[in-house]
Amino acid sequence: MEKPPVVILAAGEGRRLSLGKGVPKPLTKFAGLTLLERAVRMWHKFGFTKFYVVVGHAKEEVTEGAKKIAAKLGVEIIPVENNEWPMGNGTSVLAASQLIDRPFFLQMVDHVFDAKTLQEFLKKTENAEITVLAIDPRVDSVLDIEDATKVKLEGEHILDIGKSLREYDAIDMGLFFCTPEIFESLRKSREQNGGKLSDGVRWLANNRRIKAVVLSTGQWFDIDKPEILRAAEQDLFERIKKSEDGLVSKHLNRQISFRISKRLSSLLSPNPTTGIAFCVALLGALLFTSGSYLATALAGVLIQLSSILDGCDGEIARIRLEASARGAWFDTVLDRYADALISLAVTYNMWMQMRTVWVWLGGFLALFAFVGVSYIKKEFKLRTGQEVKSSVFEKLTKRDLRLFGIFVGAIAGLPYHAMLVIAFITHLWMLHFIWTEMREKFKKGQEKSF
Amino acid sequence: MEKPPVVILAAGEGRRLSLGKGVPKPLTKFAGLTLLERAVRMWHKFGFTKFYVVVGHAKEEVTEGAKKIAAKLGVEIIPVENNEWPMGNGTSVLAASQLIDRPFFLQMVDHVFDAKTLQEFLKKTENAEITVLAIDPRVDSVLDIEDATKVKLEGEHILDIGKSLREYDAIDMGLFFCTPEIFESLRKSREQNGGKLSDGVRWLANNRRIKAVVLSTGQWFDIDKPEILRAAEQDLFERIKKSEDGLVSKHLNRQISFRISKRLSSLLSPNPTTGIAFCVALLGALLFTSGSYLATALAGVLIQLSSILDGCDGEIARIRLEASARGAWFDTVLDRYADALISLAVTYNMWMQMRTVWVWLGGFLALFAFVGVSYIKKEFKLRTGQEVKSSVFEKLTKRDLRLFGIFVGAIAGLPYHAMLVIAFITHLWMLHFIWTEMREKFKKGQEKSF
Numbered sequence: 037m038e039k040p041p042v043v044i045l046a047a048g049e050g051r052r053l054s055l056g057k058g059v060p061k062p063l064t065k066f067a068g069l070t071l072l073e074r075a076v077r078m079w080h081k082f083g084f085t086k087f088y089v090v091v092g093h094a095k096e097e098v099t100e101g102a103k104k105i106a107a108k109l110g111v112e113i114i115p116v117e118n119n120e121w122p123m124g125n126g127t128s129v130l131a132a133s134q135l136i137d138r139p140f141f142l143q144m145v146d147h148v149f150d151a152k153t154l155q156e157f158l159k160k161t162e163n164a165e166i167t168v169l170a171i172d173p174r175v176d177s178v179l180d181i182e183d184a185t186k187v188k189l190e191g192e193h194i195l196d197i198g199k200s201l202r203e204y205d206a207i208d209m210g211l212f213f214c215t216p217e218i219f220e221s222l223r224k225s226r227e228q229n230g231g232k233l234s235d236g237v238r239w240l241a242n243n244r245r246i247k248a249v250v251l252s253t254g255q256w257f258d259i260d261k262p263e264i265l266r267a268a269e270q271d272l273f274e275r276i277k278k279s280e281d282g283l284v285s286k287h288l289n290r291q292i293s294f295r296i297s298k299r300l301s302s303l304l305s306p307n308p309t310t311g312i313a314f315c316v317a318l319l320g321a322l323l324f325t326s327g328s329y330l331a332t333a334l335a336g337v338l339i340q341l342s343s344i345l346d347g348c349d350g351e352i353a354r355i356r357l358e359a360s361a362r363g364a365w366f367d368t369v370l371d372r373y374a375d376a377l378i379s380l381a382v383t384y385n386m387w388m389q390m391r392t393v394w395v396w397l398g399g400f401l402a403l404f405a406f407v408g409v410s411y412i413k414k415e416f417k418l419r420t421g422q423e424v425k426s427s428v429f430e431k432l433t434k435r436d437l438r439l440f441g442i443f444v445g446a447i448a449g450l451p452y453h454a455m456l457v458i459a460f461i462t463h464l465w466m467l468h469f470i471w472t473e474m475r476e477k478f479k480k481g482q483e484k485s486f
Numbered sequence: 487m488e489k490p491p492v493v494i495l496a497a498g499e500g501r502r503l504s505l506g507k508g509v510p511k512p513l514t515k516f517a518g519l520t521l522l523e524r525a526v527r528m529w530h531k532f533g534f535t536k537f538y539v540v541v542g543h544a545k546e547e548v549t550e551g552a553k554k555i556a557a558k559l560g561v562e563i564i565p566v567e568n569n570e571w572p573m574g575n576g577t578s579v580l581a582a583s584q585l586i587d588r589p590f591f592l593q594m595v596d597h598v599f600d601a602k603t604l605q606e607f608l609k610k611t612e613n614a615e616i617t618v619l620a621i622d623p624r625v626d627s628v629l630d631i632e633d634a635t636k637v638k639l640e641g642e643h644i645l646d647i648g649k650s651l652r653e654y655d656a657i658d659m660g661l662f663f664c665t666p667e668i669f670e671s672l673r674k675s676r677e678q679n680g681g682k683l684s685d686g687v688r689w690l691a692n693n694r695r696i697k698a699v700v701l702s703t704g705q706w707f708d709i710d711k712p713e714i715l716r717a718a719e720q721d722l723f724e725r726i727k728k729s730e731d732g733l734v735s736k737h738l739n740r741q742i743s744f745r746i747s748k749r750l751s752s753l754l755s756p757n758p759t760t761g762i763a764f765c766v767a768l769l770g771a772l773l774f775t776s777g778s779y780l781a782t783a784l785a786g787v788l789i790q791l792s793s794i795l796d797g798c799d800g801e802i803a804r805i806r807l808e809a810s811a812r813g814a815w816f817d818t819v820l821d822r823y824a825d826a827l828i829s830l831a832v833t834y835n836m837w838m839q840m841r842t843v844w845v846w847l848g849g850f851l852a853l854f855a856f857v858g859v860s861y862i863k864k865e866f867k868l869r870t871g872q873e874v875k876s877s878v879f880e881k882l883t884k885r886d887l888r889l890f891g892i893f894v895g896a897i898a899g900l901p902y903h904a905m906l907v908i909a910f911i912t913h914l915w916m917l918h919f920i921w922t923e924m925r926e927k928f929k930k931g932q933e934k935s936f
Contacts, residue, residue, distance in 0.1 A: 307924070360927065361869040361870040361871075362869070362870060362923055362924065362926075362927040363927070364869055365865055365866055365869040365870065365923070366920065366923075366924055368865055368869075369861075369862055369865065369920060372858055372861055372862075373858075376850070376854040376858070379850075380847070380850050383846075383850075384843075387843065393834075393837065396833075396846045396849070397830070399846070399850070400826070400829075400830050400833075400849070400850075400853060403850060403853055403854060404822075404826040404853060404857065407854065407857045407858055407861060408822055408823075408826070408857055410861060410865075411819075411822055411857060411860060411861045411864065412819055412822075414861065414864050414865050414868055415815055415818055415819065415860075415864050416815055417868060418864055418867060418868045419811040419812070419814055419815040419818075420811040420812060420815065421811075470816065470819060473812055473815070473816075474757070474812065474816055476812075477810065477812040477813070
């Protein structure tokens, strides 16, 4: 079934947000993407491919921006001009009435939703037959309550809506599912009241032709001031931390990579970031082959830097809504290449000092430990569908700790020794893991899976 | 919901099968498992845990066998004695009537079904309210049509059933879903006709209290003669060939491993077989470190032998219905350990002849290629949910070819060179694969997955 079109209201001036900097509100950057691109990407993630973007203030610039987004994402974006935009956002919806004769979704360009919010809304409007307004009952967590559009409810029925309500139950999220009835209501209410969308909503509510649905699983922000933009960005950064992070990653790397990702996210997409982290590791590996203490120590620093940067690609992907299965795969594959090169270089570093075959035996053990441990975990997940149980022992075998160990070892002038210690621990864990899982299998008797 | 119990009829003598060897029919081995254990395991795979095994001929022996199976699989098996077994298999069903007051499944112990057959039957009897008989319309493929119980049909309705029917549409598969009505029908039919189960079925059919369901996706055999047992075993072996087999595996290894698995399946379970294949590889690796031509050539032979044995564990698992996710994981993990040891040993073999650091660099490249290529493929499958596309190039990177190449190289006295060539091809494929997949990603624009 074809997805309904999405109407994005991007005609307002947003004077409070731009602070006279001259960037129109829809083209204001939020965590690396313009508000307009972020809105389009979010719907696109859920399979929507047809958009009407209503433009008014700075219409040429915004239209230009919309065209670029359409080309980049391969979606259809139809700009709709609304010269009456100063009369209220209802006029922007009306401007699209000539083009749309079926149900559609509607959002304000400056309302930023996360995927959970949109997912919940799409689910709750699946069989909707009248217009639906998304509302948030968590009124205390709204950052700019004064400017928010408030809603007074009776069950799903909207009793009143407006910015100046004294008593209210929830906040209008600026996210709608609309039947074409909304156009009729806006025409009617405009004659009687004004050009605001909320006037049309009030008219629909009086005729019981709109219902409110509560969304409460995700996060959203109405970005109308610079300080809210900053707060919302901060909130986004906090939420993309990963629970499976290793010890070093959690307590050191993430603290730094966050700050870097924040700055890089508007400049770089995830895959080049993966490439940069790999090149830094490569440079570190090269320096290990020099042999001088200074080069070795610097190599260690580069290895640790690459470990920090390794967190950035995933963070940037999530900030920019560009997370992809192949991108994540590419990241882990380059990690394995980097690990192989690092273990080769560290082994060679030792070989220069001590020309015995045992050095290479240790190198082989390390290389197999570092690639093998990832293999064993991934293959386990693939075969059994289960996650590898996390423990401190298991965390000692993760990449963040491995590279940190080599970094510390390099500073102490003993990168090979540090690598061997980590390789030894990793081998122990692998044997422990195989032993535990196979014992479990035999305890349970025949495992059912075919 | 609790699964219904399963009644297994194992009271008959099966004189034609035993050929006077003295093994009771239920304890006759078929591809490594007794017919009784195979029947219990097959139901157990689908979550059934309560069995009534009706014993008659050689009842002490069969009861003893049933107890062992119950202990081994952790299921409940209740032996039911039927001293009237020579009067017909209907008396064996009746013997269980005192113990069962709810619907149950029923099978003849000497009818061997594959998982597909049982899966289809369970699905088609999910909402059954009357007794159901499984029938097979592929009458031409039944091996011993003379002895088969034939069925004459009108839609789902059974017009007649018996061994001596002249006209028939399908074959009785000896697999039933029964309501307790079957007991009543057997009592009635016994007075009028005889003690056969088919007499009871005829009575139910006349009263329209039984329907026939056609099963046609799987394979089954009525094992009542030694030649049918052998034919059925051969059929099973043919069907466990794997489509994703590599070139050497398909044309050489499987031909041999089949013959070995056939013999080993009654002696060894899959995991010890995995261990043996690993030990043979380990022995090969050790021999490589000797340095003499004879040891090197013998090492190559052992490596190839281990590659052949590597197919046996999976085959045995499938023959014995013991395939498990953890077992398959254990197999692939040991393969990686073996590959690492082999590449280390082959590198050392070269090092003894040529003491240059380049030998070890080549060894590192080989080790990373052999473990890395598996990692890259598995991680791809895990992340994207897609299979890696098979091609001749891709098949060159598989383990069967890798070990065969080292075997041929060892015979020629050049195992290291052979290993390097294979490692080089493998690295090329990895780069090609990464390039192809990432180009695809960028061509498609943003990939949807989050």
